[in-house]
Amino acid sequence: MRCTRVALYDIKTGSFDEVVGQAKSGMVPLFKESQGFVSYGVAQVEKNAFVSISTWETRAQADTAAAKAAEWVKANSRDRFTLRANYVGDLAIDTSHREPVPTAR
Template structure:
């Protein structure tokens, strides 16, 4: 069963546009190169908050993604934004594309 990871972040400094630039340069390649990757998105939910939403083939892969994301944020962006909450759960309804994302290494 596919799993999703939803993470809520607080923007400490800078703008949401800067967050997007960092995500495109860092998180997108990191997640796309990870086993089980299906999709990734970022949405602004408040002036100073955003969510990161990713979908994975298995719970173990979603949990691994959470750890990778935490390491990446700690190394690259902890002065700009900080994790408030992280959730991983099985998808009960998934209407997205059903074929696994190709694994690139």
């Protein structure tokens, strides 16, 4: 069963657009290189807060991603934003997951 990680961050300095730039150059490559990666997104939810949402093939891979994200934030962005809450859970509904379409022969 696929699993998702949702992390809520508070922006301490700078803007959401700057956070997006950092995510594109840092988190996107980090996650894309990780085993089990399915998808990643970032959304602003308050003036000074945003969520990071990633989907993984397994819970273990989502947990590993949470640890990698924490390391990356600590090394690259802890002065700009901090983790408020982190959630990892199994997806009950995943409309992006599609079964392969059989090919005609």
